[in-house]
């Protein structure tokens with residue numbers, strides 16, 4: 001049976017979900033946050049040590065300003081309203097991405113959440129915000145003095161963390177959209193037609209079960 005250390009999510013399809021319900025794209029994002037909360041709870045139950053969510057890509061700045069502001073308001077609200085519950089659940093929050101380009105308020109609220117949760121042990125929740133994998137890799141190259149694999153990986157946003165064993169992308173597209181290109185080298189990939197707000201604990205459970213009995217070779221036979 002394969003050990004499961006880390007599950008990464010590309011949570012795609014919020015906008016389409018909102019439209020499908022005859023509402024706005026932003027309504028889909030609102031529902032998407034509820035799914036994140038549920039999936040974190042299930043991940044704790046399933047004893048998954050690390051989960052990563054792609055929240056906002058470095059390319060998502062191309063979206064309409066109204067949608068961008070809504071997304072950052074959602075993130076901000078989440079941390080101001082839910083931080084107590086996050087701490088109670090034993091969640092260690094870790095932000096991956098370039099925070100320097102974000103507004104002052106959101107920047108300090110994200111840093112504060114990391115500080116307040118840094119000793120929590122139940123689960124690590126990585127949130128990729130203003131994250132782009134190509135930039136992450138370039139940044140790590142620039143930062144690494146004695147260039148070897150170990151030193152290089154320490155300079156990725158994921159630092160010494162175990163790489164994702166599973167990548168799940170909802171929303172029907174089979175692409176990585178600049179997410180964890182380095183870290184996903186040997187991940188098992190799961191692409192679902194379901195839109196992110198419809199993704200549920202049962203879907204996660206089924207995938208982890210399938211993963212556990214899959215044959216991982218890492219190049220060997």
Ligand code: IPE
Nearest residue numbers: 011012013014015016017055
């Ligand atoms: C959510 O899905 C991903 C984010 C960027 C927050 P989308 O907003 O990309 O939804 P679709 O793919 O347009 O339906």
Ligand code: IPE
Nearest residue numbers: 010011012054055056057177
């Ligand atoms: C990927 O979704 C980014 C996030 C989930 C944050 P996108 O909707 O931005 O991806 P593309 O543009 O369809 O590849």
Ligand code: MG
Nearest residue numbers: 012013014171
């Ligand atoms: Mg999308």
